[in-house]
Amino acid sequence: MPLTSRHLLGLQGVPAEDIQLILDTAVTFREVLERPIKKVPTLQGKTVVNLFFENSTRTRISFELAQKRLSADTINFSVSTSSAKKGETFKDTVKNIEAMKVDMIVVRHESAGVPQFLTRISGANIINAGDGTHEHPTQGLLDMYSIKEKLGRLEGLKVCIVGDSAHSRVALSNIFGLKTMGAEVSVCGPATMIPRDIDKLGVKVYHNINEAIKNSDVLNVLRIQLERQAGALFPSLREYHNYFGITSERLEKFNKDIIILHPGPVNRGVEISSEVADGPYQIILEQVTNGVAVRMAVLYLLGTLNAKDMI
Amino acid sequence: MKIVLKDIILINPEQNLNERSNLLITDGIISKTGSLTGSDTEGARVFEFNDKYCVPGLLDMHVHLREPGREDEETVITGSNSAAAGGFTAVACMPNTNPAIDSAEVVGFIKEKAKNHLVDVYPVAAVSHGRKGESLAPMAELAEAGVVGFSDDGNVIKSAKLMKLALEYAGMYNLPVIEHCEDESLAGGAMNEGVMSTFLGLPPLPSVAEDLIVMRDILLAEYTGGRVHIAHISTKNAVDMVRQAKKKGINVTAEVTPHHFTLTEESLKTYDTNYKMNPPLRTKEDVAAVLEGLKDGTLDCIASDHAPHSIEEKEMEFNYAPNGIIGLETQLGLALSELLHKKVLTIEQIIEKMSINPRRILNIPVPKFAVGEKADLTIIDINQVWTVDIKSFKCRSKNSPFDKRLLTGKSVAVINKCQMYYEDRFFRL
Numbered sequence: 001m002p003l004t005s006r007h008l009l010g011l012q013g014v015p016a017e018d019i020q021l022i023l024d025t026a027v028t029f030r031e032v033l034e035r036p037i038k039k040v041p042t043l044q045g046k047t048v049v050n051l052f053f054e055n056s057t058r059t060r061i062s063f064e065l066a067q068k069r070l071s072a073d074t075i076n077f078s079v080s081t082s083s084a085k086k087g088e089t090f091k092d093t094v095k096n097i098e099a100m101k102v103d104m105i106v107v108r109h110e111s112a113g114v115p116q117f118l119t120r121i122s123g124a125n126i127i128n129a130g131d132g133t134h135e136h137p138t139q140g141l142l143d144m145y146s147i148k149e150k151l152g153r154l155e156g157l158k159v160c161i162v163g164d165s166a167h168s169r170v171a172l173s174n175i176f177g178l179k180t181m182g183a184e185v186s187v188c189g190p191a192t193m194i195p196r197d198i199d200k201l202g203v204k205v206y207h208n209i210n211e212a213i214k215n216s217d218v219l220n221v222l223r224i225q226l227e228r229q230a231g232a233l234f235p236s237l238r239e240y241h242n243y244f245g246i247t248s249e250r251l252e253k254f255n256k257d258i259i260i261l262h263p264g265p266v267n268r269g270v271e272i273s274s275e276v277a278d279g280p281y282q283i284i285l286e287q288v289t290n291g292v293a294v295r296m297a298v299l300y301l302l303g304t305l306n307a308k309d310m311i
Numbered sequence: 312m313k314i315v316l317k318d319i320i321l322i323n324p325e326q327n328l329n330e331r332s333n334l335l336i337t338d339g340i341i342s343k344t345g346s347l348t349g350s351d352t353e354g355a356r357v358f359e360f361n362d363k364y365c366v367p368g369l370l371d372m373h374v375h376l377r378e379p380g381r382e383d384e385e386t387v388i389t390g391s392n393s394a395a396a397g398g399f400t401a402v403a404c405m406p407n408t409n410p411a412i413d414s415a416e417v418v419g420f421i422k423e424k425a426k427n428h429l430v431d432v433y434p435v436a437a438v439s440h441g442r443k444g445e446s447l448a449p450m451a452e453l454a455e456a457g458v459v460g461f462s463d464d465g466n467v468i469k470s471a472k473l474m475k476l477a478l479e480y481a482g483m484y485n486l487p488v489i490e491h492c493e494d495e496s497l498a499g500g501a502m503n504e505g506v507m508s509t510f511l512g513l514p515p516l517p518s519v520a521e522d523l524i525v526m527r528d529i530l531l532a533e534y535t536g537g538r539v540h541i542a543h544i545s546t547k548n549a550v551d552m553v554r555q556a557k558k559k560g561i562n563v564t565a566e567v568t569p570h571h572f573t574l575t576e577e578s579l580k581t582y583d584t585n586y587k588m589n590p591p592l593r594t595k596e597d598v599a600a601v602l603e604g605l606k607d608g609t610l611d612c613i614a615s616d617h618a619p620h621s622i623e624e625k626e627m628e629f630n631y632a633p634n635g636i637i638g639l640e641t642q643l644g645l646a647l648s649e650l651l652h653k654k655v656l657t658i659e660q661i662i663e664k665m666s667i668n669p670r671r672i673l674n675i676p677v678p679k680f681a682v683g684e685k686a687d688l689t690i691i692d693i694n695q696v697w698t699v700d701i702k703s704f705k706c707r708s709k710n711s712p713f714d715k716r717l718l719t720g721k722s723v724a725v726i727n728k729c730q731m732y733y734e735d736r737f738f739r740l
Contacts, residue, residue, distance in 0.1 A: 012510075090628055111630035112512040113582025132630065134512025172512055196515065197506035 003301050007126040009115045010135035011177035019181060023145050025297035026290070032069065033293055043072035043303045047102045051094075052078045052129070053109040058264060058288070059129050059139075063106050066295035072303070075102070090114075091121050098122050104303060107131070125302045130169045138298055139263055140173030142291040144181060146283050147218055149290065150259055155182035160212045162244065163222030163271055164193040164233065170263050174220055175203055188212035189244060192233040209244050213254040220261040221246055224271045237270050247273045251281055261287060312740050313337050313355035314731070315347060319365040319690065324659045325667050325677050334365065336686045339729030339740050344680060358733070360690055360723070366662045367678040368400025368687040368727050371639060372669040373464075373489075373542055373566060373614035376402075376432070379420065380409030385619040385707045387424035387432060390639070392705035393617070394430045395732040397639040398689045398722025401431040402617075403673060406442065407465040413437040413448040415456035422457065429730040429737060433459040433673060435489060438477045444469030447476055454484040459673035462489035464542060467524055469495065474528060478537025487538040487564070487672055492524035492549065493589070501630055503591040507576045513629065516591055522548040529556040532563055540672055541565040543616050545590040547600035554609040564672050565604075566612035569638060569645035570712070572601050578712065584625050584632035585712040588616075602655050611668040613661075615642045619708030637706045640699075641713045647693055647720025658693065686740075690724040697721055 003018050011019070032040055048067045052060055060076065067074040077097065088096075097105070104125040107115055112132030119126050130136040148154055159178050165171040165187045175185050179202060186204035187194055194205055206212040213219065224240060234240050251258055260272070260282040268274045276282060316334040321344070335343035335351050343351055371394060377385040385393075387404075394402050404421065406412030412421065418434050425432035436458040437448045444463060453461070461481050468474045468490060477488045500516025502508050508515040525541055529552060532539040544550060544565045556563045570588065575595050578586045586592060604610040618635025625632055646665065650656040656664070666689075670677050678687035701714045724733040729740050 089623055089626070091623075091626055109628060111628035113629040116582045117628065132512055133514070169512065172510075195509040196504050196517075198509050200506040201510065 002305050006302060006305055007115070007119055008137050008298055008302065009119070009126065009128050011137045011140045011173045011180070012135065014177070014180065016180050019141070019144070019177060022141055022294065022297050022301060023148065025301060026145055026293045029296040029300070030290065030293035033289065039069050039071060041071045042300050043067070043070040046104065046303050047073045047075065048104040048106060048299065049075045049077060049097055049102045050129075051097070051105050051107045052076070054079060054130070056108055056130070059108065062288070062291045063129060063295050066292050066299055069292070070296055070299055072299065094118060094122055098124060104299065125305070127298060127302065133167050133169055135173045135176070136169040137173050137177070138291070138295050139170050140177040141298070142287055142294040143174055143220060143261055143263070144177055145290045145294050146261060146287045147259065149286070150283055151217065154178065157183045157217045158186070158215060159183050159218040159220060160186045160188050160206065160216040161220045161222065162188045162209065162212065162246065163224060165189060165198065165222070166193050166195040167225065168222050170220070170222060175201060186212065186216065190234050190240075209246075210250060210254050213250055213258060216255070216258060218259045218261060219246065220263075221272050223263065223265060224267055226267060226270070241270055245271060245273060246276050248275045248279060251276065259283060264288070314740055315352050315355045315357045316365060316690070317357055317359045318362055319360045320362055321680050322364055322366050322658060322662055323680055324663050325367070326679055328680060329659070331362070334680070334686070336726065336740060339686055341680065341682055341684050341686050343682060358724070363723055364658065364691040364693060366689050366691060367666045368725060369398050369643065369665045369689050370401040370403070370669045370675070371399050371615050371617065371642065372403040372612055372673060374402045374404050374617035374639060375407065375619065375635070376404040376421070377619055378408060378424065379417065383707070384621050387421055388428060389705060389707040390617070391425060391428045391430035391432060393637070393639040395725050395737070396705045397641070398643045398691065398725060399430060399639065400687050400689065400725050400727035401433065401675070403433040403435050403459055403669070405435055405462060405464045406437040411437045411442045412458070413440055413442070413453075415452050418453060418456040418458055429725065429727050429732055431727065433675065435460045435462050435464075437461065438463045438468055438488060439473060442466055444473060447473070447480060450480050450484070454486060458486070459675065460487045460489050460540065462491070462542065464489060464491045467491050467493045467495060471527055471531065474531050475535060478531055478535040478539065482535060482537040485538070485674065487540040489540045489542050490524065490528050491542050492521045492528070494520040494523045497523070500591070501587060502579050503576045503593050505576070505594060507579065511579060511582070513579070518546040518548065518593060518597070521546050521590055522552070525549040525552050529553070529561055529563055533559070533561045536562065538562040538564070543568050543571065543590055543614070544604070544610065545571045545593050545597060545601065547597050550600045550604040550609055554604065554607070557609065564611045564668070565609065566614040567601050567605065567610050568614060568616045569642050569649070570636060572598060572605065573645055573649050574712070582629050583712065584627060584629055585636060585710055587629065587632055587634055588618075588636055589634035605650065605664070606655055611664065611672065613642065613646055613664045614669070615639055619706060620710045621708060625710045635710070637704070637708055637711050640704050640706060641711060641718070643691070643722050644697070644699070644718035644720055645713070648718045651693060652719055687727045688725070689722055691720065692723050693720045695719070695721045
């Protein structure tokens with residue numbers, strides 16, 4: 001059974017069957033990554049462009065690696081070499097790239113909605129690698145994969161997203177994806193970092209980290225963006241760490257069975273202590289490895305989707 | 312030249328008029344009303360209107376004509392053509408041009424451009440030099456040059472101090488200060504803050520940013536005795552505050568755009584930048600409050616906030632696209648479809664809000680249907696069903712979210728300044 005959409009714009013509205021298919025397919029590719037020769041010919045002859053209008057090292061590398069492992073031809077287009085600075089419009093940039101006959105576009109942009117916009121101006125399969133503070137669906141998928149790998153299920157689990165949900169693209173993808181798969185999702189952080197009316201999306205809100213730890217099976221700890229937030233959304237890093245930081249003491253006191261995820265890069269001593277970042281609760285590096293497998297699954301499923309199977 | 316408008320229903324709430332009649336217009340002046348004889352109509356061109364409404368020419372008090380500065384998006388002439396096609400005989404144009412309308416020279420430039428057109432163009436001047444919000448523009452000189460109000464529209468009037476000065480100074484000439492209500496420290500978002508902005512991950516702009524300035528300006532209007540006009544009101548709280556202020560006798564008036572009484576933030580789900588405007592589209596509750604405000608008279612006017620933008624600027628990433636949509640050619644159709652046919656307002660109330668009240672606020676005489684009066688009128692077919700087709704618009708820009716929308720009610724003809732626009736053509740009378 002193929003996917004029901006030829007794009008991956010977000011996890012909002014993606015049916016459980018599609019998510020399940022991606023996660024199941026990723027298991028196969030996860031196994032490929034353990035082989036001595038980590039390459040399969042699946043997307044041979046397909047051209048994928050990584051269109052990054054915003055700085056990103058790990059997401060781009062993860063996508064690129066996934067593409068190479070599938071034998072696709074990969075082109076990277078990043079903002080430092082972009083035409084954006086030469087006054088060309090986004091639409092013209094995309095049209096030019098498409099004129100070179102590409103099959104898939106992986107896009108990251110600081111404005112929400114750019115992947116949707118791309119589907120209107122391009123015929124390629126579009127994969128969202130992060131749009132503004134909207135979604136980052138492959139991150140949501142790799143988080144779900146990692147949780148499932150560790151705990152064996154998603155349904156009925158309690159997952160809490162800790163930190164700046166309002167300025168995160170990871171939060172929404174986790175919320176939409178996990179809820180579709182039957183998990184309960186909550187957010188925890190200072191009120192200034194919780195987007196307005198998020199409870200109306202069926203998400204519980206905590207402002208006390210100890211309660212969040214006590215009531216969750218999994219914490220997904222978001223990165224605090226040091227450069228822009230200290231002093232703006234909360235008084236100081238010290239206060240943030242004292243009231244919302246994930247420390248071994250807290251985990252040992254309130255929930256010894258908890259699993260800690262972090263999308264990286266980690267600010268040690270701010271949102272998470274070094275002890276936790278390296279300790280037994282976290283699965284941060286597994287997430288990174290799984291990310292390649294999940295992205296391989298998405299690229300494979302979209303890249304081999306036959307137009308006639310579309311609904 | 313003599314023309315006859317035959318079988319029309321004359322409506323003018325200002326004259327308490329709502330009756331079947333005919334109009335004989337000679338060289339642009341009404342020379343007879345009521346039943347006409349054979350000698351009246353001899354040699355006249357007769358337009359049979361079959362009981363269509365004939366109302367005082369509509370005036371849109373909030374349009375952006377983009378000239379001088381962005382003639383690629385709109386000019387005084389293309390905007391006036393768009394106005395005539397939409398049923399308007401007059402517009403008030405906002406000063407956020409380049410250069411801004413902050414000197415008698417720019418006022419003169421615009422008036423000169425508009426001189427021979429059917430549509431009267433009334434410039435609104437900037438409150439501050441260059442709309443920078445620092446010091447007052449030469450308001451006395453501007454008033455003498457014939458501006459009908461002051462506004463830094465596009466921007467809020469930056470400080471309470473400047474607003475106080477503006478109300479005091481404009482008050483000397485009995486001119487309104489027209490405010491774009493948006494607290495600057497809360498500004499910068501791309502859509503209304505709430506569950507939808509959370510759901511779509513777009514930068515939020517809280518409704519309280521509008522409410523704060525509405526409250527500030529009402530208090531300053533009360534304190535100074537000046538006149539404040541709230542442009543494009545969009546929130547429930549703002550409507551409530553204007554209602555209370557009017558009860559207290561404070562000199563405040565307000566307008567609402569068709570998109571703010573027709574659409575909600577739900578429209579943004581497709582990230583189509585034709586739904587990006589400022590103030591942003593609000594919630595269902597806000598739309599209900601705006602409709603209630605129209606009904607009970609809290610909201611005096613309907614105005615389009617006609618904001619032409621080039622295709623390349625609007626067809627952009629959501630965060631970068633400019634705010635605003637064109638509206639001159641859809642405004643009347645939306646008002647009739649959403650307000651008249653849905654029984655929110657009567658036809659008289661719509662005429663008040665689109666013709667009479669804007670003129671009162673801007674100190675412009677209201678056209679009358681009487682012998683010897685200048686013919687300044689709009690013929691409306693309230694039942695004509697039509698589909699919006701932006702390709703056919705006279706407006707030079709095409710940024711409308713209402714393309715392909717089915718509307719009921721349309722302007723059939725306009726007459727002003729001894730000219731008529733009918734069946735897609737202008738001609739002299």
